[in-house]
Amino acid sequence: MLLTVSTTHQPATDLGYLLHKHPDRVQHFEQSFGTATVFYPEASSTRCTVALVLDVDPVRLARSRGKGSPDFSLAQYVNDRPYAASSLLAVALAKVFSTARSGRGGSRQELADRPIPLEVTIPVLPCRGGPPIAHRLFEPLGWTVEALPIPLDEGFPEWGSSRYVRLRLTGEVRLAEMLNHLHVLLPVLDESKHYWQGPDEVDKLMRSGAGWLPNHPEKELIARRYLGRAGALKRVALARLAELGDDDVEMVDPVEDEEVRLPEQNRLPLNAQRYAAVIQVLIETGAHSVIDLGCGSGQFLDRLVKSGAFTRVAGSDVSARSLQYAAGRLRLEQMNERQADRIHLFHGALTYEDDRFAGFDAAVLMEVIEHVDPSRLEAVERVVWGAARPGLVVVTTPNSEYNVLYEGLVGMRHPDHRFEWTRSEFAEWSEHVATAYGYTVQRRGVGEVDQTLGAPTQMAVFTRQEGRDE
Incomplete structure (x- = not known):
């Protein structure tokens, strides 16, 4: 089976740095x-293509599976897996591309943090539901999709099309996002997994879907197909997606004896409590x-705009696709000029100083710092508290001590x-930042408080000291 990825970003050979190959x-x-x-079939300054070829050994695959695995039959030896x-x-x-999937770009980190022109081609791909499914899954992610059905037999056109398509995706997308899109959606299109699914399968889905899956219009379909036969895991995945997104409660109504019981169940969702x-x-x-x-x-941002208490609101994110979702959610195109002047969205990374971060009364980092590599936290501190220096900074992050209350x-x-972080670790970090940059800090919890473990979310409120705005 074959997958190729090409770019015309110049110099195109930067693709090698981004993929670490x-x-x-x-x-x-x-x-x-x-x-x-x-390997790279072409590598010039104007166009570079990487190819991933997978040679499946059916005997090795069969021997690595137990008798309880699906398809324990002759189908393990006679099938389409070497080709599709x-x-x-x-x-x-x-x-193979684990480092690139994490978004780490080495000496090309700035390039890894922004979209580049990409073309993905898969000559033979199982696609249950036909080309429309491919369009439904990839187009909301910013891809232009070409899914051509492959005939059962070109010599007998009356037999119609097979369940395979030739897939070609083009668009400007971050390389890490592209790899994670494929990691999730290839098995979703096939609607089958050829390996045993463990209890960490939901974590794999959430990790690869971070930043795009919670707001995908087909997230329910994706979770159902990705997790296949594991009904309980599907409900867990939808519950966790609902906490990250804006889904209605009834979409993730759990089966009592199988569902993970979240501490927030039947209460105001934790993300809504954080916003408030x-x-x-x-x-x-x-x-x-x-x-x-x-x-x-x-x-x-939507809640800030609707509150009416704020005369100027801005949002920044490293993901251009997320900003497109934000613009749609805020209905920027439908606003009049006066309303639109109040709101500003822009692409930016918190590890690089940016004049656009400055000039605000307050900055909010809600569930953000825990997504930053610890080695890069110092850069975030310097950019936010050192360079932008708003009068107020509000930070929220999970309280790891509370995690034991999340069954499963x-x-x-x-x-x-x-x-x-634990509460003591968060306290140590927030005191360090406040002292280093001339702020005072107060901490409090968000969500239902456990007498021993504290609240599920911890919040720090940094206030700039008078005379320390240099």
Whole structure:
């Protein structure tokens, strides 16, 4: 099976830096079910293409599976897996390009943080539901989709089309986002997984879907197909997506004896409690201009705009696609000139100083810092508290001590989190930042408080000291 990714970004050979695979080398990566090979059919300054070829060994695949696995039959030896892209290709892609999928770009980090022109081609891809499904899944993510059905037999056109398509995607997308789109959606299109699914499968889905899946119009379809036969896991995934997005409660109504029981169930969702708590702080302190740093798809921005208490609102995010969602959510195109002048959305990274971050009464980093590599936190501190220097900074982040109350939670609360702090760790960090940059800090909890473990979300309110605005 074959996958190619091309770019015309110049110099195009930067693709090698982003993928951490040198264009001059042919590299082989052994998998439990075969061998993945990475090479570059073309590599010039104007166009560069990387190819991932997966050679599936059916005997090796069969021996790696137990008798309880699906398809324990002759179908393991006679099938389309050596030729058609499937969940196996998604697994190989995730392992071979794991560093690139995380968004780490090495010496080309600035390039890794922004969209570049990409073209993805998969010659043979199972697509249950036909080309319309491919359009429904990829177009909301900013891709231009070409899904051509492959005939059953070109010699007998009356037999019609097979369940396979030739898929071609074009668009300007961050490389890491593209890899994660494929990692999730290849098995979704095939509607089948050719490996055992463990209890961490929901975490895998949430990790690869971070930043785009919670607001995808087909997220329910994606979760259902991605998790296949695992009915309980599907309900867990939808519940966690609902906390991140704006879904109605009835979409994730749990089965009592199988569903993970969240502490917030039957109460106001935790994300809504965070929004209310932060807005209350902003109003109490008299902030009139607010910037949401790491605004994502604009859920909090929408509440800021609707509150009417703020004369100027801005949102910044590293994901251009998220900003498109935010613009749609805010209905910017339908606003009159006076309303639109009040709101500003722009692309930016918190690890780089940006004059557009400055000049606001308050800045909000809601569930943002835990997505930053610890080694880069110092850069965020310097950019926000050192350079932008708003009068007020509000930070929220998970309280890791509370995680034991989430039944069935494997790992951290969100798979894209680089860390989660205890209350003492958060206190130590917030005191350090306040002292270093001339702020005072107060901490409080958000959500239902456990007497021993505290609240699920911890919040720090930084106030700039008078005379320390240099």
